[in-house]
Amino acid sequence: MHSTQPSVPPTERDPRRWVILGVICLAQLVVLLDNTVLNVAIPVLTEDLGASTADVQWMINAYALVQSGLLLTAGSVADRYGRKLMLMTGLVLFGLGSTAATFAQSSGQLIAARAGMGIGGALLATTTLAVIMQIFDEEERPKAIGLWGAVSSLGFAAGPLIGGFLLDHFWWGSIFLINIPVALIGLVAVSALIPETKNPEGDRPDLVGAVLSTLGMVGVVYAIISGPEHGWTSADVLLPALVGLLALYAFVRWELRVPYPMLDMSFFRNRRFNGAIAGGLLVAFGMAGSLFLLTQHLQLVLGYDALQAGLRTAPLALTIVCLNLAGLGAKLLVKLGVARTIAVGMTLLAAGLSAVALLGTEDRGGYGGMFAGLLLMGCGIALAMPAMATAIMSSIPPAKAGVGAGVQGTLTEFGGGLGVAILGAVLGARFAQLLPEAIGGSGSLAEALRDADTPRLVAQAHDAFADAVSTSQLIGAAAVFTGGLLAAMLLNRADRAEARDKAAGADADAEAGAGRTV
Numbered sequence: 001m002h003s004t005q006p007s008v009p010p011t012e013r014d015p016r017r018w019v020i021l022g023v024i025c026l027a028q029l030v031v032l033l034d035n036t037v038l039n040v041a042i043p044v045l046t047e048d049l050g051a052s053t054a055d056v057q058w059m060i061n062a063y064a065l066v067q068s069g070l071l072l073t074a075g076s077v078a079d080r081y082g083r084k085l086m087l088m089t090g091l092v093l094f095g096l097g098s099t100a101a102t103f104a105q106s107s108g109q110l111i112a113a114r115a116g117m118g119i120g121g122a123l124l125a126t127t128t129l130a131v132i133m134q135i136f137d138e139e140e141r142p143k144a145i146g147l148w149g150a151v152s153s154l155g156f157a158a159g160p161l162i163g164g165f166l167l168d169h170f171w172w173g174s175i176f177l178i179n180i181p182v183a184l185i186g187l188v189a190v191s192a193l194i195p196e197t198k199n200p201e202g203d204r205p206d207l208v209g210a211v212l213s214t215l216g217m218v219g220v221v222y223a224i225i226s227g228p229e230h231g232w233t234s235a236d237v238l239l240p241a242l243v244g245l246l247a248l249y250a251f252v253r254w255e256l257r258v259p260y261p262m263l264d265m266s267f268f269r270n271r272r273f274n275g276a277i278a279g280g281l282l283v284a285f286g287m288a289g290s291l292f293l294l295t296q297h298l299q300l301v302l303g304y305d306a307l308q309a310g311l312r313t314a315p316l317a318l319t320i321v322c323l324n325l326a327g328l329g330a331k332l333l334v335k336l337g338v339a340r341t342i343a344v345g346m347t348l349l350a351a352g353l354s355a356v357a358l359l360g361t362e363d364r365g366g367y368g369g370m371f372a373g374l375l376l377m378g379c380g381i382a383l384a385m386p387a388m389a390t391a392i393m394s395s396i397p398p399a400k401a402g403v404g405a406g407v408q409g410t411l412t413e414f415g416g417g418l419g420v421a422i423l424g425a426v427l428g429a430r431f432a433q434l435l436p437e438a439i440g441g442s443g444s445l446a447e448a449l450r451d452a453d454t455p456r457l458v459a460q461a462h463d464a465f466a467d468a469v470s471t472s473q474l475i476g477a478a479a480v481f482t483g484g485l486l487a488a489m490l491l492n493r494a495d496r497a498e499a500r501d502k503a504a505g506a507d508a509d510a511e512a513g514a515g516r517t518v
Helices: 018-048 053-081 083-102 107-135 141-169 177-195 207-230 235-257 265-269 271-301 304-312 314-325 328-336 337-360 367-394 396-434 445-451 456-518
Strands: none
Touching: 018 053, 018 107, 018 141, 018 177, 018 445, 053 107, 053 207, 053 396, 083 107, 083 177, 083 314, 107 141, 107 367, 107 396, 107 445, 141 304, 141 314, 141 328, 141 367, 177 396, 207 235, 207 396, 235 265, 235 367, 265 271, 265 396, 265 456, 271 304, 271 337, 271 367, 304 314, 304 367, 304 445, 314 328, 314 367, 328 337, 337 367, 337 456, 367 456
């Protein structure tokens, strides 16, 4: 009923496929830049728009909240109505939202514009990976996903750096203005280059599942975002968390009984899928949590300003980009297999986090020790992220590529939110525990320094914060390492089970052939 274009075999490779990859990577870059670019503009926005602390938090969180809530729905819609159509729709919405944000005159206008950008971002985040699965064959797919992952990491890490540069030279609206030409160029290129693909089964839209999944994700992510501000046991956190969890429970129950599910629950019987999910969640946990701690480490422990801190995180992103451009992740994926590549990558990421925690303090190595840790982290992410995305997408039928990309994106958002929330909570608890009694009760380093009335207390506050950051980073490293082992074990079991099934099938075919011969 629908015109479709399945994943192409090597003999029918689209000669424009690498140009197409460049176009969708550019779209993916701006989506991820806008997750972090606003952080450095907080002082300017507070002054120019008269924004309160709550306003600023909503400016930052509206984008991530809407995007993460709609990822599964966006993937399902793209599968049904066409990935090219939804990619173009996402670019239009993202461009319109960026235009509104650029010229916003109040906090409310900027928050609404950021929410609109989040809708476009959800469509772009799911369709870019789904298109890669359609236009690249199995041989080239790991390299393509590696490049996509490199751009994703670059966008996430480069946000503060690009934001700092623009704010040094232009007004705050410039951080959104740069999205508009990218959206226009992307729209023209997608229209001209990318073939349309959609689910050949043409399932009915699962409207109830879309509402429940969106409500569930928004509730849970909102609770995670609000926890550090309102307190984890407050009604402002527990109520949306409860609503979100109940909605997700209802979503699972609905998907199990509906004949046209948005997310086929049989995917969770696939060991490869479960292994990739477990690892992907903890990679995102460690990466987002560690970057959250890194910026504080550089600014509040080592004393750099915002732009200097952004520059000093650049080796992480550059290492990821260089290794993936060189195709190292794809080559190791072919040589070692998915399970071992993920194990190696996440072990390197954990070692990097540990090096930052143990060697990045002023008394042990300062930025030199941190630099070594950033290089190790970059190597680990360059290996683990493409392998994880490959594992998730290869365990889902090509017709459901959009939903698979939605799962991948949801894991990244959810794991990242958990990483920031949990490691941030550990940081706060450890800092409060280590503060001397004279300045105890301070909720942050800034408060502690205001309360400290002697040089000795100032030094103790700095030492307590540095120790708390290191402890949090080590916990993040342990979570990442555990995730690597768990994912590798589950994926290895899946590989062995598939090999046994193939061998049994081959034996059965051989016996049937022998019977016919006789």
